[in-house]
Amino acid sequence: MRVGARVTMVSDTQLDDDRTSAVIDPTEKKCGVNVFRAPRIANRAIAAYPHRAWLLLALTGLMVDITHYLNDCKFILVSNREPYEHMRGPGGIEVKQPAGGLVTALDPTMRRTHGTWVAWGSGTADRDVSDETGRVAVPPGEECYTVRRVWLNDADINGYYHGFSNRALWPLCHMLIQHFEFRTEYWERYRTVNLRFAHAVADEAERCTGRAMAWIQDYHFALASEYLRAMRPSLFIHQFWHIPFPPADILRLLPAGIHEAVLRGMLGNDLVEFQIDRYAVNFLDCVDKFVAEARVDHVHQTVSFRDRVIHVGAFPISIDVDRFEWMAASDDSRARVATLRGRYAKGTRQLGVCVDRIDYTKGIPERIRALETMWSESPELRERFTFIFVCTPSRTDLPAYNALERDVTQSVMAINEKFGTPEWTPIVLINENVDSDLLAAVYRSADLCIVSSLQDGMNLVAKEFVACQLDERGVLILSRFTGSAEEIDGALLMNPFNVDGFVAAIRTGLEMSPEERRRRMHRMRRQLHNSTIFDWLDSILARSTEIMGAQHQLHAVV
Numbered sequence: 001m002r003v004g005a006r007v008t009m010v011s012d013t014q015l016d017d018d019r020t021s022a023v024i025d026p027t028e029k030k031c032g033v034n035v036f037r038a039p040r041i042a043n044r045a046i047a048a049y050p051h052r053a054w055l056l057l058a059l060t061g062l063m064v065d066i067t068h069y070l071n072d073c074k075f076i077l078v079s080n081r082e083p084y085e086h087m088r089g090p091g092g093i094e095v096k097q098p099a100g101g102l103v104t105a106l107d108p109t110m111r112r113t114h115g116t117w118v119a120w121g122s123g124t125a126d127r128d129v130s131d132e133t134g135r136v137a138v139p140p141g142e143e144c145y146t147v148r149r150v151w152l153n154d155a156d157i158n159g160y161y162h163g164f165s166n167r168a169l170w171p172l173c174h175m176l177i178q179h180f181e182f183r184t185e186y187w188e189r190y191r192t193v194n195l196r197f198a199h200a201v202a203d204e205a206e207r208c209t210g211r212a213m214a215w216i217q218d219y220h221f222a223l224a225s226e227y228l229r230a231m232r233p234s235l236f237i238h239q240f241w242h243i244p245f246p247p248a249d250i251l252r253l254l255p256a257g258i259h260e261a262v263l264r265g266m267l268g269n270d271l272v273e274f275q276i277d278r279y280a281v282n283f284l285d286c287v288d289k290f291v292a293e294a295r296v297d298h299v300h301q302t303v304s305f306r307d308r309v310i311h312v313g314a315f316p317i318s319i320d321v322d323r324f325e326w327m328a329a330s331d332d333s334r335a336r337v338a339t340l341r342g343r344y345a346k347g348t349r350q351l352g353v354c355v356d357r358i359d360y361t362k363g364i365p366e367r368i369r370a371l372e373t374m375w376s377e378s379p380e381l382r383e384r385f386t387f388i389f390v391c392t393p394s395r396t397d398l399p400a401y402n403a404l405e406r407d408v409t410q411s412v413m414a415i416n417e418k419f420g421t422p423e424w425t426p427i428v429l430i431n432e433n434v435d436s437d438l439l440a441a442v443y444r445s446a447d448l449c450i451v452s453s454l455q456d457g458m459n460l461v462a463k464e465f466v467a468c469q470l471d472e473r474g475v476l477i478l479s480r481f482t483g484s485a486e487e488i489d490g491a492l493l494m495n496p497f498n499v500d501g502f503v504a505a506i507r508t509g510l511e512m513s514p515e516e517r518r519r520r521m522h523r524m525r526r527q528l529h530n531s532t533i534f535d536w537l538d539s540i541l542a543r544s545t546e547i548m549g550a551q552h553q554l555h556a557v558v
C-alpha cells in the first residue's frame with residue numbers, strides 16, 4: 001500500500017462546508033478516518049430538531065393503533081443488542097444507536113408499545129445511568145419505554161456472543177460454513193447467558209400485576225424460551241428469528257446433541273416467527289428430522305411437542321417508512337442531496353450507494369470485484385458513475401471481521417488508484433456508523449443502490465433506499481439471496497457470486513431510462529407503504545392474540 005494513497009471520505013460537516021477528500025496515512029491501524037463525525041446520538045438530534053418529538057407524536061396519532069392487542073398485557077422484549085448505548089466520550093456521556101436491522105426495526109415498535117426491553121448493557125457508561133436493577137428510560141428526551149440491562153463479563157461476551165452466537169450460529173444460518181467454528185466452552189457460556197436472560201424476563205413478568213408476553217429476538221437466544229417456559233409455564237412466549245434458518249444438512253454441522261438442543265430450546269415458544277416461508281419450512285424440516293418426540297404438521301406449520309402446540313410462520317420485517325420519508329424530505333436532506341450530487345454526480349455522471357455493516361454475509365468483496373471487472377472490461381464506463389460505500393465496522397473483535405474491514409479498505413484504495421483521475425474518484429468510502437438523517441439524504445441522492453448479500457434474512461437497507469427515493473430516480477440492484485428479493489417487486493435481481501451477471505445488472509441499471517426507473521420505483525414504494533414495520537408488528541400481535549385466545553379456551557375446557 002502506498003503512503004498517502006487516496007480514499008475519498010466525506011463527513012456531515014464536510015458536506016456543508018465543501019471540503020472533500022482526506023489523505024490517509026496507511027500506517028495507521030484503521031485507514032477509515034472518522035469521516036462522518038456523526039455517531040447516531042439520539043439526544044443531539046432531539047436538541048437539533050425540537051419539533052421532531054411533536055411531529056412524531058402527531059404522525060403516531062394517525063397510524064394504526066397496535067396497542068389494543070396488548071390491553072393490560074405487559075410487553076417484554078428480549079434481544080442481545082440494546083437500542084441505545086450510553087458511551088463515555090470526550091464531552092461526557094453520549095447516547096448511540098448501534099447499527100443493525102434488529103434495532104432499526106424494533107425501536108419504533110417499542111415506542112408504540114411502551115414495554116420493557118431486556119438486553120445486554122454493552123455501553124461503556126451504561127452502568128452509570130441505570131438504576132440498581134439495570135433499568136433506564138429511553139429514548140433520551142422522548143422517554144417512552146424502559147431498557148433493562150443485563151450485565152455480561154468478558155468470559156460471557158467471548159463465549160456466548162463472539163463464540164456460539166457469532167462463530168457458530170451466525171455462519172451456519174447464513175450457510176457460510178467456512179466461518180463456522182464450534183467450541184464446547186462457547187456452548188456452555190451460551191447456555192449460562194440464555195438462562196440469565198430467562199431469569200431477567202421471569203423477574204419482569206413477576207413484577208407486573210396483570211398478564212405479560214415475552215418476545216424473544218434472534219439467534220442469540222435459541223434456549224431462552226425453553227428455560228423461561230420451565231420458570232413460567234403459562235407465560236405467552238414467542239420468538240422472531242431475524243436471520244435465515246438453514247436446511248437440516250447445514251444445521252447438523254453442530255455436534256450431535258447440540259443441534260437437537262437448539263431446536264428443543266426454540267420449541268419452548270408458543271409461536272416462532274421467521275422472515276420468509278422458506279426459513280419456516282427449513283425449521284420444520286429440521287424439527288422433523290432431529291427431534292424424535294416432536295410431531296410436525298407441515299401443512300398448518302405447527303409442531304406438537306411435550307403436550308403443547310408450537311406455531312410457526314413467516315412475518316417479513318420492515319421499516320418505519322414514514323420516518324425515513326420524513327427524514328429524506330427535510331430541508332437539511334434536500335441541501336445535502338444537492339451537495340452530494342454537485343460533488344459526485346455532475347452532468348451525466350450517476351451516483352451509486354451501498355450501506356452495510358462490514359460483515360462477510362453482505363457480499364462486499366464481491367461488489368468490489370464486480371465494479372473492478374466492469375471498469376476494467378469497459379473503460380467507457382469509467383467516470384460514468386461514482387460509488388459511495390457507507391460501511392460501518394462491526395464485530396471487530398472477531399478476526400474474520402477485522403480482516404474483512406482491512407480488505408475492504410485496501411481494495412477500495414487499489415481501485416481508486418487504478419482507475420481514479422484528478423477529476424474522478426471511483427469509490428468514496430465512509431467507514432463509519434452515520435446518523436440516520438444523513439443516511440436518508442445519501443439514499444435520496446442516489447441513482448443506484450446495490451445490496452449484494454450472499455445470504456440475508458431480510459435486508460432493511462433495500463427498504464430504506466426505496467422509502468427515501470422521493471424523486472423515484474433510483475434503481476435497486478438486489479441480491480436474490482435476501483429475504484427482500486422475495487418481497488420487493490421492481491428491483492433488478494442478481495446473483496452476487498456470478499461476476500458477469502452482477503456487472504450486467506449494474507450496466508442495466510446505469511442504462512435504464514428515467515421512465516422505467518420511475519415505474520419500478522413507484523411500484524416498490526407502493527408495496528412498501530402497505531407493509532411497514534407497524535404492519536409487521538400488527539400481524540405478529542394479531543397472530544399471538546389468536547393463539548393466546550385458543551389456548552385460553554382449551555384451558556377453560558380442560
Ligand code: ADP
Binds near residue numbers: 433
Ligand atoms: P443487518 O441487520 O444484517 O445489519 P440490515 O440491512 O437488515 O442488515 O439492517 C442494517 C441496518 O443498519 C439498517 O437500518 C442500516 O441503515 C443500518 N446501517 C448499516 N450500515 C450503517 C452505517 N454505516 N451507518 C449507519 N447505519 C447503518
Ligand code: G6P
Binds near residue numbers: 098101103218
Ligand atoms: C443482525 C442481527 C442482529 C444484530 C445485528 C448487528 O441484524 O440479526 O441481532 O443486532 O445484526 O450485529 P451486532 O452483533 O452488532 O448486534
